[in-house]
Amino acid sequence: MSILLTGAAGFIGFHVAKALLDRGERVVGIDNLNDYYDVRLKEARLDLLRADPGFAFAKLDVADRDGILALVEGHRDLRSIIHLAAQAGVRYSLENPYAYVDANVMGTLVMFEAARRIERLTGITYASSSSVYGANRQQPFSVEDRVAAFQGTAESLPGDAADRLVDVVMNLENHVVSDIAEIVLPRSA
Numbered sequence: 001m002s003i004l005l006t007g008a009a010g011f012i013g014f015h016v017a018k019a020l021l022d023r024g025e026r027v028v029g030i031d032n033l034n035d036y037y038d039v040r041l042k043e044a045r046l047d048l049l050r051a052d053p054g055f056a057f058a059k060l061d062v063a064d065r066d067g068i069l070a071l072v073e074g075h076r077d078l079r080s081i082i083h084l085a086a087q088a089g090v091r092y093s094l095e096n097p098y099a100y101v102d103a104n105v106m107g108t109l110v111m112f113e114a115a116r117r118i119e120r121l122t123g124i125t126y127a128s129s130s131s132v133y134g135a136n137r138q139q140p141f142s143v144e145d146r147v148a149a150f151q152g153t154a155e156s157l158p159g160d161a162a163d164r165l166v167d168v169v170m171n172l173e174n175h176v177v178s179d180i181a182e183i184v185l186p187r188s189a
């Protein structure tokens, strides 16, 4: 059984991959190794992961639907997806706005479509943005917090609809972060 991990050369992806490999899981990592920050750092992380025989890597863009679907077809033992590849940052969106739609919108759609091709899929986990903690005043942040990033907006909208929408989004975020925390933290913690 293998886990498909996108963004494997990234900050969080590397640590998630390492934690999974350390507990004996098999990981198929993908990353496009873009130059948003120093590629040598991403290569160095991959070198560490490649030392584990349970790790396989493909340099691939998550928006490359044919490439992703071919990868999934070629790994019949995949059972879950952890989708962490993303274009992060705010200032860079002025410089390269297309990168955000390609990676975060199209890339996420491609991964969800890929998930439909995985027989006996047990789950798909993906990361949202730390920005959802924006309006939360309680420090330090916790995955148990009732975060309210859009507090002002929700209060200014009529009826219950905005609150419910925010609740859905925030509960999803908490759920996803909990899942990643469970992966990275020792099981006994």
Ligand SMILES: NC(=O)c1ccc[n+]([C@@H]2O[C@H](COP(=O)([O-])OP(=O)(O)OC[C@H]3O[C@@H](n4cnc5c(N)ncnc54)[C@H](O)[C@@H]3O)[C@@H](O)[C@H]2O)c1
Binding pocket: 006, 007, 008, 009, 010, 011, 012, 013, 030, 031, 032, 033, 034, 042, 060, 061, 062, 063, 084, 085, 086, 087, 088, 102, 103, 107, 127, 128, 129, 130, 131
């Ligand atoms: N770091 C944080 O504090 C934090 C907090 C909350 C949420 N997140 C989210 O977690 C995820 C991972 O964050 P990170 O800090 O590890 O970022 P990161 O930039 O270090 O890692 C992202 C990785 O995805 C890869 N990537 C980007 N676009 C790609 C594409 N189109 N196809 C394939 N690979 C691609 C990059 O090369 C990089 O290695 C992001 O969605 C981020 O928004 C991060």
